[in-house]
Amino acid sequence: MPAAPFVELRNISKYFAKVVANQDVSLQIRKGEVLALLGENGAGKSTIMKVLYGLYKAEEGQILLDGEEKVINSPKDAMRLGIAMIQQHFALVQAHTVTENIILGLVRGRFDRKHYDKIVAELAADHGFAVDPAAVVSELPVGVQQKVEILKALYQNAQLLIMDEPTAVLTPQESDALMNFMQQNTRAGKAVVFITHKLREVMEVADRIVVMRNGRVVGDLRKEETDEIELSKLMVGREIHDRTYVQDSGFGSRPVALELQNVSLREPKEELFRLKNISFQVHKGEVLGIAGVSGNGQDSLCDAISGYRRLTKGKILLNGENITAKSVRERIQIGIGYVPSDRQRYGLIMSMKLTENMFLKRSFEEVWVKRALIDEPKLDAYTTEKIHTYAVKATGPDAVARSLSGGNQQKVILAREVDLGSEAIIFDQPTRGLDLGAIEHIHRTILNEKEKGKAIVLISTELSEIFGLSDRIAVIYRGEILGIYKNRELDTEKIGLLMAGYTPGTAPETSQPCEQ
Amino acid sequence: MNSKLRDFLVTNILAVVLGLTASGLLLLFLGENPLAAMGTLFGSLFRDSYTFADIFVKATPLMFTALAFAFTFQANLFNIGAQGQFYIGAITAVGFSLLLQDKLPGLLVLIIVLVLTILFGGLWGGLIGWLKARFNANEFLVSMMSSYVALNIMNYLLRTLLLESKGEYPQTNPLDSAVWLQTIVPGTRLHSGFILAVLSCIGIWVLLYKTPLGFRIRAVGQGKDAAEMAGINYKTLYVVAFFISGALAAIGGFTEVNGVQHMLVQGFNPDIGAAGIGIAILANGNPIGIIFAAILFGALKVGGTIMGQLSGIPSSITELMLGFVMVFVILAYFVREKLEDNREKAKLKKTTVNA
Numbered sequence: 001m002p003a004a005p006f007v008e009l010r011n012i013s014k015y016f017a018k019v020v021a022n023q024d025v026s027l028q029i030r031k032g033e034v035l036a037l038l039g040e041n042g043a044g045k046s047t048i049m050k051v052l053y054g055l056y057k058a059e060e061g062q063i064l065l066d067g068e069e070k071v072i073n074s075p076k077d078a079m080r081l082g083i084a085m086i087q088q089h090f091a092l093v094q095a096h097t098v099t100e101n102i103i104l105g106l107v108r109g110r111f112d113r114k115h116y117d118k119i120v121a122e123l124a125a126d127h128g129f130a131v132d133p134a135a136v137v138s139e140l141p142v143g144v145q146q147k148v149e150i151l152k153a154l155y156q157n158a159q160l161l162i163m164d165e166p167t168a169v170l171t172p173q174e175s176d177a178l179m180n181f182m183q184q185n186t187r188a189g190k191a192v193v194f195i196t197h198k199l200r201e202v203m204e205v206a207d208r209i210v211v212m213r214n215g216r217v218v219g220d221l222r223k224e225e226t227d228e229i230e231l232s233k234l235m236v237g238r239e240i241h242d243r244t245y246v247q248d249s250g251f252g253s254r255p256v257a258l259e260l261q262n263v264s265l266r267e268p269k270e271e272l273f274r275l276k277n278i279s280f281q282v283h284k285g286e287v288l289g290i291a292g293v294s295g296n297g298q299d300s301l302c303d304a305i306s307g308y309r310r311l312t313k314g315k316i317l318l319n320g321e322n323i324t325a326k327s328v329r330e331r332i333q334i335g336i337g338y339v340p341s342d343r344q345r346y347g348l349i350m351s352m353k354l355t356e357n358m359f360l361k362r363s364f365e366e367v368w369v370k371r372a373l374i375d376e377p378k379l380d381a382y383t384t385e386k387i388h389t390y391a392v393k394a395t396g397p398d399a400v401a402r403s404l405s406g407g408n409q410q411k412v413i414l415a416r417e418v419d420l421g422s423e424a425i426i427f428d429q430p431t432r433g434l435d436l437g438a439i440e441h442i443h444r445t446i447l448n449e450k451e452k453g454k455a456i457v458l459i460s461t462e463l464s465e466i467f468g469l470s471d472r473i474a475v476i477y478r479g480e481i482l483g484i485y486k487n488r489e490l491d492t493e494k495i496g497l498l499m500a501g502y503t504p505g506t507a508p509e510t511s512q513p514c515e516q
Numbered sequence: 517m518n519s520k521l522r523d524f525l526v527t528n529i530l531a532v533v534l535g536l537t538a539s540g541l542l543l544l545f546l547g548e549n550p551l552a553a554m555g556t557l558f559g560s561l562f563r564d565s566y567t568f569a570d571i572f573v574k575a576t577p578l579m580f581t582a583l584a585f586a587f588t589f590q591a592n593l594f595n596i597g598a599q600g601q602f603y604i605g606a607i608t609a610v611g612f613s614l615l616l617q618d619k620l621p622g623l624l625v626l627i628i629v630l631v632l633t634i635l636f637g638g639l640w641g642g643l644i645g646w647l648k649a650r651f652n653a654n655e656f657l658v659s660m661m662s663s664y665v666a667l668n669i670m671n672y673l674l675r676t677l678l679l680e681s682k683g684e685y686p687q688t689n690p691l692d693s694a695v696w697l698q699t700i701v702p703g704t705r706l707h708s709g710f711i712l713a714v715l716s717c718i719g720i721w722v723l724l725y726k727t728p729l730g731f732r733i734r735a736v737g738q739g740k741d742a743a744e745m746a747g748i749n750y751k752t753l754y755v756v757a758f759f760i761s762g763a764l765a766a767i768g769g770f771t772e773v774n775g776v777q778h779m780l781v782q783g784f785n786p787d788i789g790a791a792g793i794g795i796a797i798l799a800n801g802n803p804i805g806i807i808f809a810a811i812l813f814g815a816l817k818v819g820g821t822i823m824g825q826l827s828g829i830p831s832s833i834t835e836l837m838l839g840f841v842m843v844f845v846i847l848a849y850f851v852r853e854k855l856e857d858n859r860e861k862a863k864l865k866k867t868t869v870n871a
C-alpha cells in the first residue's frame with residue numbers, strides 16, 4: 001500500500017460571488033499514484049485543484065503537505081512546494097520559444113540561451129518528447145504545446161502534477177501517449193492528478209478515483225474495486241429504483257417535426273469533431289430523450305439545433321423544410337424553443353427585470369411595440385400572467401432575474417420558451433441543480449407540451465428523467481449517437497454501458513452481464 | 517436595492533469631498549488657505565448672472581462627451597475617443613458653416629450643419645464599432661488612437677483649407693452671427709446648445725430604456741451570450757452603438773463652435789473627452805444623471821478659473837482639482853463593486869450554513 005499522503009485537503013469550501021463551487025471537500029493525494037478527479041462539467045473539480053495551486057483562495061479548510069499545514073497564496077507558493085498545474089487553457093507565452101517558456105520566472109538577468117536550449121532538449125529526450133527547444137510556441141500544434149507545459153513542470157522538478165482535462169484537445173494517439181507518460185511519471189515516485197469527465201480514460205490510467213458532484217466528493221475508490229457503471233452512477237446521481245414509463249402516445253403515426261440528417265460539427269482550427277454524423281427524427285407529440293455523460297457533445301447538439309453554430313456538414317429540417325441556413329433569430333420565429341442548460345449565461349440576463357427577460361427573444365416582434373416604444377403595459381400584464389400560471393416566486397414583473405432562486409429562474413425561461421416554441425422545444429438539462437418541487441413542475445410542463453403535439457428533445461444526464469419522460473431514448477457518446485431505443489428496450493445496466501461508450505457486443509469484462 | 521443606492525450616493529459624495537480635500541492639501545503646500553480658496557471657488561459662482569450662466573455653458577459639451585462614453589458603455593464597449601469625435605464634429609460644423617453661411621438662411625444652415633455633424637461624427641465612431649465587429653479589434657485602443665488622428669486632421673486643416681484669411685494663426689475665420697446658436701439668456705453666453713444637450717440626455721434615456729433598439733443594446737452589454745441566443749446580432753449593434761456615440765460627441769463639437777467659440781482654434785478644449793468619461797462614471801452611466809454630473813463639473817471649472825484669477829493661485833490647480841475628483845469618482849466605482857460582491861458572498865455563506 002502507498003505511503004502517507006503527500007498532499008491532503010481538509011474540508012475545503014469555496015464560494016464564488018453567487019455560487020458554491022466546493023463544499024467541505026476532503027481528499028488525499030499520494031506519491032506514486034495517478035489520482036483521477038472525475039465529475040461532470042461544473043462539479044467543482046477544477047476549482048478544488050485551483051485552490052490547491054493557489055489560484056483561488058478557499059473560504060474554509062486546510063491544505064496539508066507531508067502532514068504539515070501550508071498556506072498557498074499564489075501559484076508561486078505552489079511551485080515552491082513542488083506542485084505544478086497544467087490549465088485547460090495553456091499558460092504559455094505565445095510569442096516566446098519553448099525554452100523561454102520553460103525557464104520563465106526561474107532565471108534573472110542575462111542568460112545563456114544555448115545552455116538552456118541544451119538542458120531542455122535533454123529533458124525532452126529523457127521523456128521521449130519530440131519538442132524543438134528553439135521553436136516559437138504560437139507555431140506549435142496544441143498537442144506539442146501541452147508537452148511544453150509538462151516539460152515546464154518537469155523542469156521545476158514538480159512532485160505533484162495536476163492536469164485539467166488534458167485529453168480534451170488531443171487526438172486518440174496523443175491521448176494514449178499522455179497516459180503512458182502519466183504512469184511513467186508516477187512510477188518515478190511522483191504524484192499525478194488527472195481531472196476528467198471521461199470514464200474510459202479513468203479506467204485506463206488511474207490508480208485511485210475521486211468522484212465529485214455538485215461541489216462535493218461523492219466517492220473515493222481504488223480502480224480495482226470499481227467499474228465504469230458504478231462510476232457513471234456516482235457521477236450522474238442516484239440510482240433509479242422506481243422506474244415509471246410514459247404512456248405510449250402513438251407518436252409513431254404522427255408526422256415528423258424535427259429531423260437531423262448526418263449533422264457534423266467541428267470547431268474551426270480543431271481536429272476533433274464535436275458532433276459526428278448525427279441523424280434522428282422527432283415526431284409531433286414525441287419526447288426524444290438524449291442520454292449521456294455530460295461533455296459528450298450535448299452542448300454542440302443544442303448549438304446546432306438552435307442555430308448558434310453553423311454545421312460543418314448535414315441538414316436540419318423542421319416540418320420538412322430545410323432550416324440549415326436559418327439564423328438563430330429566424331429559428332426562433334418559426335417556432336423552435338430552447339431551454340439551455342447554462343440558464344444564467346444563455347437563458348437569462350441576470351441583471352435585467354423579468355419583463356425584460358420575457359421580452360429578450362421578442363424584441364423584433366412588432367406586437368410588442370407601440371409608436372416605436374416598447375409596449376410596457378402589455379409586457380407587464382403578460383409577465384404577470386406568466387408569473388401566476390407558472391407559480392414563479394417573485395416580487396413582481398419588475399423583479400431582477402438575479403433575485404430569484406434557481407428553480408424560479410428556470411420557470412421564467414420555461415414560460416418564455418414554451419410560448420415561443422410552437423413547433424419544437426429543446427430542453428437541455430432542464431432540472432439540473434433544482435429542488436424537487438421545481439423538478440416536478442418542469443416535468444409536468446414538458447409532458448403538457450408533448451400532449452399539445454410539439455416535438456421535444458430532452459437532453460439530460462439524469463437517467464430517472466430520461467426514463468420518466470421520453471418516448472424514445474438516444475445515447476450520445478463522444479459526439480456520436482450510439483443508438484436510438486424505445487424507452488422500454490433499455491434498462492439502467494444497458495444504458496450505463498452505452499453511456500460509457502460500449503455498444504452492444506463490445507461490453508467490457510469489468511461489468512456484470514445483465515441480471516434480472 | 518436600497519443598499520445599492522446608498523452605496524452609490526455615499527461613495528460619490530465621499531469621492532467629491534476627497535477630491536476637493538486632496539487638492540486642498542496641495543494648496544497648503546503652495547502656502548494658501550484651502551478653506552478660503554474653496555470659499556472663493558463656490559462663492560464666486562453666484563456673483564453675477566454671467567458667471568452663473570457660464571456653468572451651463574461649460575456643462576453643455578461635457579454632457580455630449582459623457583453621453584458618448586455612457587452610450588457604448590451600455591453595450592459593454594469602451595469609447596475612449598470622444599475627444600476625437602468631438603473634434604470631427606467641430607471641424608464639420610465650422611467647415612460647413614463657413615461654406616454655407618452666405619448662401620442660405622441661418623437657421624437652415626444650422627440644421628444642415630447639425631445633420632452633417634451627426635453623419636460625420638457617426639461614421640467616425642461607427643468605424644471603431646465596425647473594426648470591433650469585423651476583426652475583433654480592441655475598441656478601447658482603436659477609439660483612443662482615433663482621437664490623435666482626428667486631432668491631427670484638425671491641425672492640418674487649420675493650416676491649410678480652413679486657415680483664416682489673414683493667415684496669421686492656425687484658426688478659422690469667425691462665423692457670421694447668423695449661424696450662431698441663439699443666446700437664451702441675454703447678457704450671458706448661455707446658448708440654445710444647452711437645451712439641445714439636455715434634450716439629448718433625455719432622448720438617449722428614452723432610446724436606451726424605452727425602445728427595442730436600446731433594449732437590445734443593453735441586452736448585449738449585460739448578457740452577450742443570452743442576447744446572441746435570443747437572435748440578437750451583437751456585431752450590428754456594435755456598429756450602431758458606436759455610430760450614435762460618435763454622433764453625440766460630434767454634436768458637442770458643433771455646439772462649442774456655433775454656440776461659444778464662433779470659430780475653430782487649434783487645440784481648444786483638449787480635456788473634454790477625458791472629463792466626459794469621469795462625468796459618465798459619476799452618473800453611473802445614466803443619461804439623466806449625466807445632466808447633473810456635467811453641471812457639477814461645469815461649476816468646478818468656472819469657479820476654479822475665477823479662484824485662480826482672484827487669489828493668485830495658479831489656475832492649473834483647478835485642472836488638478838478636477839483630476840482629483842475624477843480619480844476618486846472612478847475609484848468609488850470599484851469600491852461599490854467590491855461592497856456589492858462582499859454582500860453577495862455574505863448572503864451566500866448565510867444560506868449555505870442554514871441549509
